Amino acid sequence: MKNDVDRAQVCYGDKYDWYKTERKAEIHKHLSDTLFDYWEVKVKPQFGRLSYRFLLQSGDDRIYYAERWCQETPADYDYGNFEFPYVNEADIIRPPTWVRDAVFYQVFPDRFANGDPLNDPMDKERDKWGNITL
Numbered sequence: 001m002k003n004d005v006d007r008a009q010v011c012y013g014d015k016y017d018w019y020k021t022e023r024k025a026e027i028h029k030h031l032s033d034t035l036f037d038y039w040e041v042k043v044k045p046q047f048g049r050l051s052y053r054f055l056l057q058s059g060d061d062r063i064y065y066a067e068r069w070c071q072e073t074p075a076d077y078d079y080g081n082f083e084f085p086y087v088n089e090a091d092i093i094r095p096p097t098w099v100r101d102a103v104f105y106q107v108f109p110d111r112f113a114n115g116d117p118l119n120d121p122m123d124k125e126r127d128k129w130g131n132i133t134l
Contacts, residue, residue, distance in 0.1 A: 001035065001036065001037075002032055002033075002034070002035055002036055002037050003032075003037065004037075004058060005037065005039075005056050005057065005058050006057055006058050006059065007026075007056075007057040008026075008027040008039050008054060008055070008056050008057070009024045009025065009026055009027060009054070009055040010024070010025050010027055010041050010043065010052050010053075010054055010055075011023070011024050011052060011053050011054070011055055011064075011074070012024075012025070012043050012045065012050055012051065012052035012053075013045075013046075013051055013052075014045065014046060014047050014049055014050075014051065015049055015050075015051035015081070015083055016047075016049070018051060018081075021046055021047075023043075024055070025041050025043050026041065027039045027040065027041040027054075028040060028041065045084075047086065048086040048087070049083075049084070049085060049086040050083065050084040051081040051082070051083050052081055052082050052083075052084075053065060053066035053067075053074075053075075053081045053082065054066075055074075066080045066081045066082060067080055067081060067082045067083075068080030
């Protein structure tokens, strides 16, 4: 909610070596609307993998917030943090530029003509043409 946090930090590090790589960075209030504050920080993980949790402060109250836990003292483990996995450069899909303007069609020949009713599935397993189930 708006104005419910005075200070925010992100505690981040490598998930496979949390205790040696943990760092903290201040998160800055980027903007606010009538209901919410929006915070932002940029971090660069040392090894590409990112494990992180937040430290939120309001007055004298402090709370650590992670994906699977929320508590007043930091966990003595990194299990349950938010995680952004390492993405290998070779695994990134880069479609060719022509795909941007392409039109693709999915054609289902079995919906146009039934060449052999003997190989049809049982009636209870087959959707009728025009049947819409939500």
